[in-house]
Amino acid sequence: GNSVTQMEGPVTLSEEAFLTINCTYTATGYPSLFWYVQYPGEGLQLLLKATKADDKGSNKGFEATYRKETTSFHLEKGSVQVSDSAVYFCALVNFNKFYFGSGTKLNVKP
């Protein structure tokens, strides 16, 4: 089947720290992989995506590389800001259907 597993939060970091949020998946076929961000009280916003193995998605300083050999799509950022505080969801799309991870809350302290 299709599923996404991501690290449990919350993750608390100081401003300018390095961020890694782990995400692994199981899927049949060749899924596309996504990271979404949800700010308090809002819907999901696409952060970045990768559609095939070895692709790297990047946006706003965040990066994630589609690793087929380890079935992973870990999210990284070199220097987080307070404004990055949000919930981050890893997701895959397979046969036009989305499968979301449980979300990881990130708290960045000044």
Added chain:
Amino acid sequence: GAVVSQHPSRVICKSGTSVKIECRSLDFQATTMFWYRQFPKQSLMLMATSNEGSKATYEQGVEKDKFLINHASLTLSTLTVTSAHPEDSSFYICSARDGRGQYNEQFFGPGTRLTVL
């Protein structure tokens, strides 16, 4: 990017009443729209998929008579929670797929917070 709106953003209703939530694609035609439910501190759960002009396809465990979905046009889908009860309180999010773009390009609405008293 493409914009999807939802209305209302928040609604509070009494137990036993029905609530309608609208999902609109503002600058593109959405051949398919999706409805999700998000419980506090949890992920999104797909409730149903609706295609314009046809009946919605519901996920296992979702009551189709309780959650009525109508996709009347290429820019509008509605979710009606019938005879709402406190356990229906949740954050409902829709998404829409742009028929012109990549098949897996979905755009999410901002969500509707439903509170049933």
